[in-house]
Amino acid sequence: MNIEDLEKEKNEGIGSLPLQERREFLKMGLALTGVFLGGSILSMTSISHASNQKNADMDIPSEGQYPYPKHYGMIMRQNRCVGCELCVEACKQSNxxxxxxxAWRTAIQEKITRENSTEKREFRPVLCNQCNRPPCVRVCPTKATYKDPETGIVVMDYKKCIGCKTCMAACPYNAxxxxxxxxxxxxxxxCIDTRLAEGKKETACAAACPARVRIFGDLxxxxxxxxxxxxxxxxxxxxxxxxxxxxxxxxxxxA
Amino acid sequence: MSNISLSAIFAETAEPCLATPEMNRATIFFLIVTVVGLSCGVLAFIFGHHTIYNNTREMPWGMLISTYAFWAITSTGLCMYAAMSHVFGGTRMGMISNRMVWMSIICIMGAFATIGVEIASPHRMLLYNIISPNPLSNIWWMGTLYGLAVGCMIIEFAGIVTGLGKLALVMGVFGALAEVLANSCLGGVFATLPARPYWYGAQLPIYFLTSAFLSGAAAAVLFNYLAYRIRNEKMSTTVHLAVKSAGKAMTLVLILYSVATFWRLVSFYVGGPELGRTAADALITGPLALNFWVLEVGIGLIIPIVLIILSRLENMSMLAFAGFLILVGQFVARYDLVVAGQNVPQNLGWDNLPTHFSYVPSFFEFGVIAGSIGVVAFGFLMGERVFGKTFTQKEHH
Known part of the structure; x- marks a missing residue:
């Protein structure tokens, strides 16, 4: 039966609908609403475990996402750091x-929090994050800073640097x-031009750390x-x- | 007309009535201000930029960058209004467009003078901008386009004074296009830095363009008023109408700019990164609050609106004073924007850092700013003296 024929039919109204049919229609409506409403509520629920896992997956590049022949990175086992700053000193001397x-290439940041009269001190080592999408490299007008094609390390070609300081403004890490x-x-x-060039496997800061906070290597x-x-x-x-x-x-x- | 000698051209364009001892004294005074002021910047190349400017690792940009942006933005505005009246013709502002082209060139010179002593190694820029360009860099495009714009405008101006109307028109259009794109890239320099939430976002380039239209109109009103003031002459009806048109544009854009400023700041308080909100706090209640409320809003926006209403766009001295206050407000607005984008520590919460870093420009930075004002004032007076007739006669095309 096509729509034109249907239009010619007389409207039966809802008075003649059997009770059973009304109930089933309402049930279907409730079920549909429930599916959407339930979905919305679930999507608003914070599942901390799942989101942590998800974040971790997003932060760490997975197989096939390393664009450089050697892809150097560093992991900081932050809670091991005692703030001795031997890394800072070693870096200054090596580089x-x-x-x-x-002027510093690496530093130890310190945070002191007080909870119920107990003082808690935290240390956080920081250095250039050698980003995969480095804001400093994009903004440099003369390509004075660039990703080393072999290692992915962000390096400087000093003679090209005009000193506009845009890279400093662009860096999220004050590096x-x-x-x-x-x-x-x-x-x-x-340490690409100092220790790595000499064939050493570790950066100066990683080698100097007595607590083995800094683990350097090819990801x-x-x-x-x-x-x-x-x-x-x-x-x-x-x-x-x-x-x-x-x-x-x-x-x-x-860790 | 192109084969006549330079002296003949200057004889036609010069304004002999301005060859007065007062004018000479004023011109020499601003020349001295330029030389002494910019010498402060030249000292940076002797004693080190890091030594005489108060920029730090955390706040690498300061008042020199904001002043550069101020002059560059004003130049774009002047160039845009001039180009619009040249291209579309028939607008009342056409009458004053030659002076606007000249002042646009002078303002960009003020900008170049400032950035020239701010950049640590400009000699490297001259070489590596050409042989090692980074097409992804906003700074590269900005520098290149402003360079192109000033080249086009100089040829345009040469066309105006020598009567080569077609050349002036074509170069004027190219110059204005380059200026708008350069201005947009200047906005982009700040707008594309996710590390700085106070700058990051799509609004900023449009905000910069709005500022250009505001500063440009304010400068057009002010410089035209001054041009007749130094001559001790009354504006002709056509010039009066032209300046009135610039005043209308100034009023309209003043409202647009105020709206943009309002929403820009509101946006930081409804969500988004904490760094952005803390930066906005610097203006609303923090170390830049006096700058913001008194100089940017009070002197730069509210008083000018009141003055414009009182002047009914007829009282030229009142309108010109409004234009001057707008320029003061815009100068401070650029400063606040540059400083607020950096004065919140990126690692706030660590190392017992203050919520806002303090930055006070050094004596030498103030010196360079004075020098850049000297460049613009000297350029204005020289322009009136040497090309005054060109500015007051009708357009060539």
């Missing part, structure tokens, strides 16, 4: 970091400084400790300022 004008000796912007480069190499730590099931791993979309290669965990 000839000047002492003035806020860049003005190097008065080079008269250019400088930054941590995972692609399944035999490395960083790979094992990053892929330990159920461990909570986070990155700093994930909201900026910079996709950092420095990860944090408590």
């Amino acid at each position: 000839h970091v000047p002492n003035d004008h806020g 860049r400084y003005f190097n008065e000796e080079k008269y250019a912007i400088d930054k941590c480069n995972f 692609k190499d399944k035999s490395t400790e960083i790979y094992r730590l990053l892929h330990t099931p159920d461990s909570k791993i986070w990155v700093l300022r994930p909201d900026t979309g910079a996709l950092p290669n420095v990860f944090y965990m408590n």
Whole structure:
């Protein structure tokens, strides 16, 4: 029966509908509403375990997401850090970091919280996050800073740096400084031109850390400790300022 | 007309009535201000930029960047109004458009003078901007486009004074296009930094363009008023109507800009990143509150609106004073924008850091600002003296 024929039919009204049929229609309506309403409520419920797991998955690149032949990264076992700053000193010496004008390549941040008259001190090591989507590289007008095609490390070509400081403004991690000796912007480069160039396997800061807070290595190499730590099931791993979309290669965990 | 000598051109364009001892004194005074002021910036190349400017690792940009943005934005506005009246013709502002082109060039010179001593190694820029360009960089596009714009405008202006109307028109259009794109990229420099939530977002480039239309109109009103003031002459009816048109544009954009400022700040208080809200706090209740409420809002927005209403767009001195206050407000607004974007520590909560870093520009930074004002004032007076006739006669096309 097509619609034109149906239109010619006389309207029966709802008075002649059997009670059973009305009930079934209402039930179907309730069920449909329930499915949508239930779905909405579920989607608003916070499932912390699931979301943590999800975040961890998002922070750590999975197989096939490493664009560089060697993809260097670092994981910080944050709760092990005691703030001795041997890493900072080793970095300064290895990389000839000047002492003035806020120059540092790595630092230890400290947070003191008080709860019921107990003081809690936390330390957090920071350095350049060697991001996969580095804001500093994008903003540089002269390509003075770029991703090393072999290692993914963000490096500087000092002679091209005009000193506009846009990379400093763009960095979410305050990882860049003005190097008065080079008269250019400088930054941590995972010791690529010092220790890695000499064939050493660790950065100066990682090698100097007595608590083995900093684990440096190739994220692609399944035999490395960083790979094992990053892929330990159920461990909570986070990155700093994930909201900026910079996709950092420095990860944090408590272990 | 193109084969006549330079002296003949200047004889036609110069304004002999301005060859007075007072004008000479004023011109020399601003030349001295320029030289002394910019010398403060030149010292940076001797003693180090990091030594004489109060910028830090955490706040790498300061008053020099905001002043650069202020002059560049004003230049874009002036160029846009001039181009619109040149291209579409028949608008009342056409009468004053030659002066606007000149002042647009002068304002961008003020901007270049400021950024030239702010950048640590401008000599590297001259080379590597060309041989190692990064097309993804807003800074690269901004610099290149402003360079292109000033080139086009200089040719345009040469066309105006030599009577090559077609050349002036074509170059004027290209210059204005380059200026608008450069202004947009200047907004983009800040707007595309997710690390700085106070800057990050799609509104900022449009906000910068709105500022350009506001500062441009205010500068057009002010400089035209001053041009007749120094001549001790009354504006002709057509010039009066032209300045009145600029005044109307200034009023309209003042309202648009106020609305944009209101929603821009409201947006930080309804959600979004904490860093953005804390930065907005700097303006509303924090260390920049005096700047914001008194200079940006009071002197830069509310008093000008009152003055414009009182002037009924007829009282030129009142209108010009409103234009001046708008420019003061815009100058402070650029400063507040640049500072608020950086003065909240990115690692707030660690290292016992203050909620807002303090930044007070150094003596040398103030010196450079004075120098840039000197550039614009000197350029204005020289323009009136050397090309005054070109500015007061009707358009060439």
